[in-house]
Amino acid sequence: MTEVDDARARILEKAEQCFLAHGYSRVTMDDIATELRMSKKTLYRHFSSKEALGEAAIEAIFARIREELRAILEDERRDFGERLESFARTLTGHYARGAAVLRDLQRDAPALWQKLLELRRQSIQARFGAFVAAGVKAGALRSDVEPRLVIRMVLTLVDQLMRPDVLAELEMTAEQLFPRMLGVVLDGIRTKPEGRPPPANKPRGPRT
Template sequence: MEDLNRNRIIQAADELFNKRGYKSVTISDIAEKLGMSKKTIYQYFSGKEEIATSVIETVFRRISVQFDTLKQDDDHPIAELCASLEQVKTEVARLHPLFLEDIQKLLPDLWQKVEEFRAQRILQIESSIKEAQKMGAATDVDARLATVIFLETVQSLIRPDTLSRHGFTASEALGALIDIFIKGITQVPHK
């Protein structure tokens, strides 16, 4: 029952944070959404910051599962990379930019964890590109530079003002970015 309640709290907070941002959600809001008391929430979490950390760590776990298969499967590195980037797209598209902005501004320790997680993914994507290059399945593009450009573009696309003014969703934009990225590293570059 303890894990069930804890998971319910994380899920409710996830929904609220990704609808209204971190700053605008209170423990009372989470309790009300769940039909439980604030006291019950405090039995599982010390406060809103710990709940936000759990929400982000849940996202990390879902992304990591896909990236961990990169190391284990014998599939083609480009196919593995595509599957992993699709998982990143799914998770990033769910995260509301306001929630991420609030974390960056209000929870610097948690934001540091986000940055560290991102750095780990850079190394994994770079490694997959290099593996594909060894197999002759990717161009001789600088793997690290291509990865950094990709992830920085993801960061800019999820800003709230970037896509809405052009009529695109985060999922649509990230899907197009993945397609462009994969085609760019697998086709002969023009000079």
């Protein structure tokens, strides 16, 4: 790692800590420079604005999240259900830790909010798509499942529901909502145990 890379890494780490502790809106470039015992001139040499620093911090966070999800989804020592639970717990854990920052971004920094939504979609699409395909191959999900359709459904629900304003309206936390949302989607595509009786309200065929 070069000296420049090291400086950028330290700045990003401190910025993330400050944003998580105080929210994005309340933190200034002066605050970050002071925390780092660094001159503002040096700070601006690496990041031209607070928004540029915020965007880089978001990208760094999602790079870590993608690695965590990759490790979970590729861990074949655990079955589909265990990996799904860990997947949901990891995503909602990150969401909960950054709840104040997310509210700030949605309210005060629309460009960064849109960047975050874009990266979130990419992370779910890249990791969850492979997970669904693996679930079909392992027999945990129905063989007629189209992974691309499931991903699109999940992405739509995440975009519409996993938002600070919607969670506040529903009076739910991300930890409560996300597993239920996934359950609604996946319960319909899981394989059913053999010999299970058909539902009582199954439509009958036409009389002859």
